[in-house]
Amino acid sequence: MGDNGEKRPHLRLAAENDRKAVDKARARYEIDWPLQKLAANIMRVSRGAGEPYSVIQQCIDVVKGAQAFCDKCGDWPGDNEVREALDFHDPKLRDYSRPYDERSSAIEDIVEGALRLAAARLLRQDLQERHGEKDLLDGVRRLEHYHAELRAKWEAERKAARAKPAPRSKKLIRKPKL
Structure with missing residues (x-):
């Protein structure tokens, strides 16, 4: 395919996404990151860490991201966008x-229970708090059961290894040096 008059192949890019889908994917980034930062900071602040001085600015950033999403997509971020971001x-x-x-x-269940419990405490929802505590403790029990089974397995392997006589090694007899 040089200069001798041959035609170069025509390359075409076929995209499955239409322009609206591409715009929506780009707009999601503008809402996802600010929303994730805000949620993470609120969780940290509520446990005594984080950056409480940043919460209000992060709220403003979330609103700006939602507005940018709306401008590009013609609608506000829906339940799915918010749920997936968080x-x-x-x-x-x-x-x-x-x-x-x-x-x-089990660890996922513990985290879910802890979040449910914390949210319920913030809003003084006794029933939700009890459900969160139950979920958290169920996860802890599952994790403890998992570790107990693992310890029992290791102990059985250790006992089996101890009960089995060690293979005898043949001593090499060396010829004395003369």
């Missing part, structure tokens, strides 16, 4: 091609 769950637990991980699943 989803803290481990994506590996949703990958059903991987083996089930009891430990990680």
Whole structure:
């Protein structure tokens, strides 16, 4: 394909996304990050850390991001956009091609219960607080059960290794030096 008059192949890019879908994906970034920063900071501030002086500015950033989303997409961010931006769950637990991980699943339950409990305490919702405490303690019990099974397995392996006689090694007899 040089200068000898041959035509170069015509390359075309075929995109499955229409312009609206591309704009929406870009606009999601403008709302996702500010929303995630705000949520994380509020959680940290409520436990005694974080940056309480940044909360109001972060709220303003979320509103600006939502307005930018609306300007690009013609509508405000929906439930799905907000839910996905604030989803803290481990994506590996949703990958059903991987083996089930009891430990990680129990930890997810503990985190979910703790968040439910904390939110209920902020709003003084006794019933929700009790449900959050129950969820949290169920997760703790599952994690303790997992660790107990693991310890029992290790102990059984250790006992089996101790009960089995160690293989005797043959002593090499060396010829004395003359």
